[in-house]
Amino acid sequence: MINQSNKVLNTNITKLVNKTYQYGFSTSIEKDIIEKGLNEETVKLISKKKKEPKFLLEFRLKAYKKWKQMNEPEWAYLKFPQIDYQDIIYYSAPKSKKKLKDLSEVDPELLATFEKLGISLTEQKRLSNVAIDAVFDSVSIATTFQEELNKCGVIFSSISEAVHDYPELIQKYLGSVVPIGDNYFAALNSAVFTDGSFCYIPQDTICPLDLSTYFRINDEKSGQFERTLIVAEKNSQVNYLEGCTAPQYDTNQLHAAVVELIALENANIKYSTVQNWYSGDEFGSGGVYNFVTKRGICAGANSKISWTQVETGSSITWKYPSCILMGDNSQGEFYSVALTNNYQQADTGTKMIHIGKNTRSRIISKGISAGKSKNSYRGLVSINNKALGARNYSQCDSLLIGNLSNANTFPFISVQNSTTKIEHEASTSKIGEEQIFYFLQRGICLEKAVELMISGFCREIFTKLPLEFAAEADKLLTLKLEGSVG
């Protein structure tokens, strides 16, 4: 009885999930490229092209040496062919003749690309309350609302610009949360990172706009290695949003980013991501390899860092946005929805490192797996012997769609004092044929049924997203699952 109904169910599910990727186009534009391959010369050349100060070149070279000695991590529940690091372009930038003074000088082709992605960089159509830094392959194209932000002392610029304009801040904080030798991909990024965003919120300031970076991979052979650094001074507050897309190629692109957040006393950083890199086709060919190191440190007392992520893209996701809770009474949060379909693989979760007293952390992870995908939650809650009165609450829920998908949970908890309180809850549920038949019998079509069940499953996370993002995330998940259930 089971076989036959599964067949029916899976064909319908497949129909629903396999909606074409609407951001799969690529832009043809004249590029400045460093020949593919990676050696010390490449690193020097990147630094030279970007006219970087000496400290940064040294930072890169040190990282490169570390990386050479390291091996790709193998502990994740992911399977993929060996990545040939010599077959990747490490620097690819749209050619421009001179330094841009304002947006009107940006190549119209690029503006059109972002327009097509729904990101308007031109003055008239900008999102009214979000400042955007648009990164195309290796280079930041434009940052909106910079002047307005400057008025209240907020620095929001591409990291390349920041290196020149605020070298002392960069030198002080770059690599302070994710050391260059932290892991294989962080070391690689530290050696070759090309651009990304830098945000600095001065003391006693609530950032008046949401800050947002939009990452776009365009080149087929190029990797994207961006670096984001956010520093929130005492009593400051910022909301940061990150979005990503890539064209549809049948080869794999490597994306290895590093994000560092620093929250000083009483500061509050909220970091949200909607990741929609191209995830490969229904046969598992193509897609982005997404190896990302994201970490924040609550350095000051009463500070707070909150990660919210909706991961729907990439053929491989390897990502653990983490919080180091140093300051007393500091708080870390991790809210995640990870959706995998077809042959996508995700190994994602968080680390909450409790060091200060009365530190609190909260982890809510929702994994949805459809098709033949693998979706794993991997988490570490570590309570130091000095973190007296620390508390953690973790909840990991998995939702399976169809019979060929896979969900795993690997929670790791280490507690070194007896005044700690830790709770962990986990559940696995399934959108099965009988549930769907129930909806259908009541006249509710398949798409609506799945939409309702998925959005019910993710509700807790979506309420944590900024409003514009929440609507987008809801739509995105439904779109991604179109054809997949039934």
Add this chain to the structure above:
Amino acid sequence: MNLNSPLLEIKDLEVSINDNEILKKLNLKINKGEIHAIMGPNGSGKSTFSKVLAGHPAYSILNGDIIFKGSSILELDPEERSHLGIFLAFQYPIEVPGVSNEDFLRLAYNSKQKFYNKPEVDPIEFLTIINEKLQLVNMSPLFLSRNVNEGFSGGEKKRNEILQMILLDSELSILDETDSGLDIDALKIISNGINNFMNPNKSIILITHYQRLLDYINPTYVHVMQNGKIIKTGSAELAKELENKGYEWLTR
């Protein structure tokens, strides 16, 4: 459609699942205004029959036809059959975590509205509609905010099914063991709901093991199903006879 033609006509229906033949040349005619009780031992094919009527994708139709309102529905999807007026009250109503009963009911209601090109109702209008129906099955409005069937008692689940039947105002309702697992009070409430719902334009198929339900709902016919076909048809008296004698005497 011819006014005299039956609402539902099953012709020589043969159904299998995974090469296992469950229904074997089943024939049945149901006219508007009739209540048909189907009884029979476990495994005789009653639940299969109800699911096949609703269009469950797991079953293969080998032979025969199902005519509803004058035309065959074999090619129709479950949701189309639902829109046309076929309702199945499930023997084991499904729990749907994360989805509120209110959203579920409204979506079902609006899907039908949309199918008939009628305006969809907003959540506030819907509350007025649903509150009135809730009273018919003696349910508190509080249960609208609970997730569909999640943590419902057996009785609440069955009442929820009847509520949906009333809401969707279906013409042919198949109640698959709606009486099982109910205490006397719940049975009375549900029977009342069904009796008030019934009118000369509707038909009901009651699948049941117990004559008890038929004390409250008066069937036009009682059928005995065994081995995938109907082996005996009679009046309400037949149910009483079965209660006393069991099924064995029918096959001797």
